[in-house]
Amino acid sequence: MSPTPSKPDNPFAQMIQSARKIVAFTGAGISTAAGIPDFRGPNGLYATGAYDPDLVFEIGYFRKHPEMFYRFSFDFIALLKTIQPTFTHYFLARLEKEGRLRGIITQNIDALHHRAGSARIIEVHGSFWRAACIECSRFRKEKATLEWWDKAMTESPRAPVVVCPHCSGVVKPDVVFYNEPVKGMELAESWVRDCDLLLVLGSSLTVFPAAFLPQLCRSPILIVNKGEVSFAPDRNHIFIREDLDIFFKNIADYIDSQL
Numbered sequence: 001m002s003p004t005p006s007k008p009d010n011p012f013a014q015m016i017q018s019a020r021k022i023v024a025f026t027g028a029g030i031s032t033a034a035g036i037p038d039f040r041g042p043n044g045l046y047a048t049g050a051y052d053p054d055l056v057f058e059i060g061y062f063r064k065h066p067e068m069f070y071r072f073s074f075d076f077i078a079l080l081k082t083i084q085p086t087f088t089h090y091f092l093a094r095l096e097k098e099g100r101l102r103g104i105i106t107q108n109i110d111a112l113h114h115r116a117g118s119a120r121i122i123e124v125h126g127s128f129w130r131a132a133c134i135e136c137s138r139f140r141k142e143k144a145t146l147e148w149w150d151k152a153m154t155e156s157p158r159a160p161v162v163v164c165p166h167c168s169g170v171v172k173p174d175v176v177f178y179n180e181p182v183k184g185m186e187l188a189e190s191w192v193r194d195c196d197l198l199l200v201l202g203s204s205l206t207v208f209p210a211a212f213l214p215q216l217c218r219s220p221i222l223i224v225n226k227g228e229v230s231f232a233p234d235r236n237h238i239f240i241r242e243d244l245d246i247f248f249k250n251i252a253d254y255i256d257s258q259l
């Protein structure tokens with residue numbers, strides 16, 4: 001009998017394998033890897049000059065002039081149709097199906113976690129995955145797919161502004177605009193307090209609520225980001241400066257080699 005070749009240890013894979021209540025917090029970095037450039041960056045949607053970055057997510061302006069937001073949405077949905085969830089999105093969905101991951105808290109509005117098959121997602125800034133009429137309570141769209149948005153914006157009598165079939169009021173996606181409260185924080189906080197491993201992925205941890213949530217965690221925190229991350233040094237915090245997909249492909253290879 002020949003000896004089994006020993007595989008190099010992967011301590012991070014072992015952390016994930018032994019955890020049962022992982023919570024993942026994801027920021028813009030996981031979406032830029034999918035091909036969504038930072039809105040404000042040189043290749044971002046704002047660079048076209050077609051919409052004013054200060055007004056596009058301003059709720060008062062939206063109520064009076066929804067056209068600008070919908071011009072942005074039309075371009076954003078067209079962009080989303082060209083991209084797919086990343087390996088990391090799919091890996092998190094796999095961890096949930098295996099009963100290791102309790103849920104995902106994300107700042108992203110692109111619904112890529114939904115598309116990857118994750119079920120328990122808190123979108124603190126909302127997303128395009130739901131929509132509702134801002135005038136009446138009769139119109140609500142759940143699971144608003146890219147195809148639904150495309151059709152709704154193209155075929156609307158006020159195209160690209162989507163209007164309510166009952167009252168002709170403006171339909172607003174469930175995206176958090178400036179000065180609107182973030183969503184699901186109470187639940188997000190309870191998840192983080194109760195998790196046995198917190199993954200912080202693609203976030204620089206500089207703005208609320210990213211900067212705040214990890215402070216509630218009493219378990220190990222694994223932070224993976226390509227760029228700099230701001231956090232107070234703590235023996236429970238491990239920061240890995242690496243590409244997310246490369247990091248999780250290594251983890252997946254290790255886990256699969258154990259099966």
Ligand SMILES: [Zn+2]
Pocket residue numbers: 133134135136137138139164165166167168169
């Ligand atoms: Zn309505």
